[in-house]
Amino acid sequence: MRFDLSVLVPHLGFLASGAMLTAAVCGLALVGSVVLGMAVAIARTSSGGWARRAAYAYVDLFRNVPFIVQLFFFYYGLPEIGIYIDAFTTGVIALSIAGGAYASDAIRAGILAIDNGILEAAEVSGLSKRVTFTRIVLPIALRTSVRPLGSVLINMILTSSILSTITLNELTGQAKIVASDTFRPFEVYFVLLVVYAALTYLVSIGIALLHRRLNRDLMGQVS
């Protein structure tokens, strides 16, 4: 058998539509998991009560269950009790929930790393807890957690390939179809390898740039 990528040319548009779907799902799930991660991180660093326990339970649960099991539960399990969600929405929700558990770790670490002296300065100047949190704690935590959040996103892109198992034809799903249509799995999956690698590489470059931008004051330090 000859390695011939040209057989894929007629299918490029089809594959590209899968890639777009992957990007859309991951983009939405990124927003979902950062928002969720932020809420959970707040609960986990709060001084106690049921919110803190619930947050810990959530993180422990979703980090310790395979993603495919979570996904099947949402997509094939929930309809049994009358809850029907379409594949796209299920994908976004499942990735957000799974990603949120990891994002909360990154954001929580960012919150805990904040120098206590900074918080004391805010406290003695009379800033309320709420203002201290929104204006000082969260911005500092987010800018230190840009890189770990980037890893969460990259992981999410990789994990999103599993969504093909619930009939969502994102990049991997489309590739499977092309492979079976053309009987050229070697070429198809070779391209898939390259595309995923390129996608995550681009994302990591974007994250590095964002990190630099958010931490631009730390570049070219005087002391």
Add this chain to the structure above:
Amino acid sequence: MLNVENVRKTFGAVTVLDGVNLTVKPGEVVSVLGSSGSGKSTLIRCINGLERLDGGRITVDGFDVSRPKELAEARKRSGTVFQLFNLYPHMTALRNITLAPIEVLKRPKAEAEAEGRALLASVGLEDRADAYPAQLSGGQRQRVGICRALAMKPSYLLLDEVTSALDPEMTAEVLNILAKLAGNGTTMVFVTHEIEFARQISDRIVFLEKGVLLVDLPTRDFFAQDGGLAQPRVAQFLSKMRKD
């Protein structure tokens, strides 16, 4: 008036402040001396409400720092400058200064910024308003720290070893500003190891030893043979400081 009455503070089994009394009147500069671990920082942290008292009472212009309802008013009347600056790293110098006036005193943004710029100019940093803390030298950061405290127009400025993280040149920058403030009638509680400087600017000097306020005297008396120096611990402390 800033009133510290019979204040006790313990950490576990250790008594860090043991019946401390101190009164600071408007316009006074009171320096707090004492060896390491004598409780100077703890005293400042009790006054600004960062530590809970285990006994006694502290009032700032009548507002009791131990009463949750009065703490906010007490805090509005004191401003703290920290040894390690504690600037907000993600905000520019100007924003560091204007945040609390806008959020706590509800000052209009434009006014707060104009005042912030004027404060920066008064410490020679008019061209650094948009710099982030990491882009400033230690001395510049501490000058911003002083502006941040002054922006709240506090009746009492609390300073805890504000130059001890700085090299001599930067220390001089900051001390010059403090001397100017003292000359303007700013009321200060000044924890320091800069004995000579304390002597120049202070109206009174108090000496803490193992949590006990051993001496509280007008500056001239503190350094007199029959005054503070008559206390062996003070004499010992001063001669040791002079050697270093």
